[in-house]
Amino acid sequence: MAIPMKLRAGNGEIKVLINHPSENGLRKDKSGALIPAHFIKNISVAVNGKAVLDGQWGGGVSKDPYLSFKVKGMKSGDKVVVNAEDNTGDKATVEAAAS
């Protein structure tokens, strides 16, 4: 199943917002049963095919994970690709041109 993900790039900054429960496996539901871990483990960002960020996440990232960061030398029109994968093997890919 594809994970919904949004990407915005421009003015040297890349912003990623992922729609994901980010469950750390430590919380309990109303009946007292543990909610299974379900979180993004890996996120990678490339600009024009060059890896600029290779991230690893644990269950401590907030629900609907958000990440933004600045990259040197990114120009208008550069192709930005983000890939993410969670602990169940679900994946997300988005692509956008920097504004």
Place this chain on the structure above:
Amino acid sequence: MNATRRNVLKGAGGFSALSVAVAAGLLKPTQVLAGWNQAGFSATKAADALAAIGAAGASESKDISVKAPDIAENGAVVPVEITTTLADVQSIAILSEKNANPLVGEYALTDFDGFLATRIKMGSTANVRAIVKAGGKTYTATKEVKVTVGGCGG
């Protein structure tokens, strides 16, 4: 079963512990993704997590700023911004030192321009610690966040 696995992971550091766990059939191969720091993310103490990411000897740096709220009413969503003037940044890691698993995220970076922001969960009042590896050295800075309602469950 889970306790055994935890002990195996705790007993040795990093990659070797993983190989042992896989060889012993305690971890399914599918659980071992390329490039995920199992030892770091399952560490339950900040010091162990720092050791697992190779940051045990990090020196305090004024060239790193950790921006986060002084008081977070909701520990489930705490915005954190890391800015640094250090040159040649290779990686950044973020820890919430008193979380059940302190290591929140670790990023390998290329052409990094000094700014990274994310949102993390905090179980209780604690230091948010940033680790920045730059020019082959490891630096660190912290910011204390008071948490009214913890966001990690358990």
